[in-house]
Amino acid sequence: MTAAPPARPAPTPPATGPAPPARRWPLRRHAAGGQIRLALLLLLPAALVVFGVVLYPAGRALVISFYDVDSPFPGRYPFVGLRNYTDILADRRLWTAVGHTAYFTVVSTALELVLGLGLAQLLAAPLRLRWLFRAIVILPWALPTIVNGAMWRWILNAQYGVANALLTELHLQDGYRSWLGEDPFLALNMVVVADVWKNTSLVAFFLLAGLQTIPRGLHEAARVDGAGPIRSFLRITLPLLVPNIALVLVLRTIEAFKVFDIVYVMTGGGPASGTQTITFFTYLQAFSAQRFSSGASLAYLTVTAILLLALVYLRLLRQSELRSP
């Protein structure tokens, strides 16, 4: 639920050179066996941590989702099979939340990608004080989501907010208006704005990394051949950025799909439940209503959806890599 570290999407183990040969000739050298043992020993602490804080809770949650657990304490609870899943899938509130989540995910990811692409171009441009611009651009992303949410809640405050003051002073709107309390759809869009403001910089930096690997000579050659900037962007920059774009899409879609904290801080799911996302609904079920099983089954449905998304993305990614030279 919190922002994931900016890591690669999966923990691909570092290239452990000696391992494959050792498997092929297990008895060739004793040293190789010792090395494996050492490697396993060194991996053990990390494995224990992963088991303790990821796999074990995940397993427990899965089991809980088949029981009817209605209190936070361990104890005997009736086994209900898949009833939690069928009940929750029949709940209208879930599908409303799915709609909000889908809208949030698509719109915020799309905006972040488009804006991030533009921002990355600017950051790559040979300007003076480029380091300063880069430092400023990374700031929003460095802000904790909770702080960002609180900040936007104040900016958009209907009575005292800066947004209202600014827009009214500039005569872009007639008077103070409510951003987060009157129209549920507007409130959802405002949450999107807050999310885009924060995460565009991350996207921009991912794309900047890609931009810097494109040899300048390609653009120069294109210019010699008479291609304008737009054409060279479409024919050179964009195709070469595809792997970066794909990566950032995977990261941002999955993150956006799990959105919780910014909603909790900015709107609390309101108005009229108009900003309730799947994870927010899961939280309400599990902790406010003490329907832990219902919450666990919801969480598993979310995980399944994300896993499917990841599979689709990975397939697309591989295809694009096969096609690119």
Place this chain on the structure above:
Amino acid sequence: MSENMSELSRRRLLQLSAISGAGLLLAACDVGGGSDTSGDSGAAGTGEGQIKALFMKQAGYSEDDIRAMTDEFQKKYPKIKVEPSFVAYEALHDKIVAAAPASTFDVVLIDVIWPAEFGSKRIVTDVTDQFPANWKSDMLGGALATAAYRDRYYGVPWILDTKYFFYNTDMLSKAGVDPASLSTWDGVRTAARALKAKKVVEYPLIWSWKQAEALICDYTQLVGAFGGKFLSDDGKSIAFNTGGGLQALEFMKQTLDAKLTNPNSAESLEEDVRKIFSDGQAAMALNWTYLFNAANDPQQSKIAGKVGVASTPSGPAGAPGVNGSMALSVSTGSRNQKAAWTYISYITSAEVQNTYAKSSLPCWTRSYDDPAVASTLPQVVPVAKKQLADLIARPQVPRYNEISQILQAELQNALLNRKPPKKALDDAAEQARTLLS
């Protein structure tokens, strides 16, 4: 980067899932087991040592008040060390639930709507046997109900509160409105029209109608005034979608439509109401006792000295205030329940409550005749004495929280013009029906 990506093939992803699956199987051995005596891991303890207490950062006693009380307690009981923590009211319930299995807190502050849930799920202990008989006669009825569920006590009443009606005396006199006319909701509406017509203030009324428990508190008070009920008399069916319950919502909606109520009410909590009222941007507001003191503090208010307070206006059926009291409970998992009880007994005592009466009025009947208490808040105490004798409770059912969430969403649907009031309440009743059993 692309090389790394190709390593993460679909196969590897599935492999990872399979490994996680193995972890799941291991975990499976544990769930559903455990002891039968759910949550009985606590112990009385020696009555000494360290205890942790969870409070809220809102209304009632302030954080400073609570720290001061705790310091005085520790001077008196040097062998007990208390560590207070504070969260927003909106996070309090979930924090108590999430902390329960780990027994993080020994003492927790619970709202009047939670004893049914926390008691039946044994998150807090039943203290009926420790509850001295004289407390039952010496505390006000509304306070006693706070921690009670089915004739058992699950805590000691500590904050006795209801929503009073506050008005800006300056604005009323500018509009020529007599404060005495605010004794009925009809009178309030007429006064609001006058205030608006004379352009004294754009929106005379401000409420806490955000999708939160605060909305239910305001609604409850109006339900009481219009003679409605949440549940039928046998407690087996929903009753808020007819009669007074519906009229209360219609009243709320009318004041919004007539632009007498600030539309920002739909995104305001009690604190937002306090700020808007203290800033002179509203003439009338419903809020907890603490508003009086806060709005009269020149440091945080522009209307200090111009604050009037009255008991809640009456409707056709009377003028009950919502019971918004809170109690202190010993958590079931606490390993130092004796010390926790000592601490609770101390800070709920009449002496301590009288000292901090300015923030929150005492739960004890005799405090109201104490000249020291009466003189700290001379305007509020006479009003409170009358109002606290006439309270309306929100339903005392274990699934209250869920019902409340459904009702909050549907009330907002009506207030924001997304559904007619009747339809919204019918929909809420339909969803809540199964949660009563």
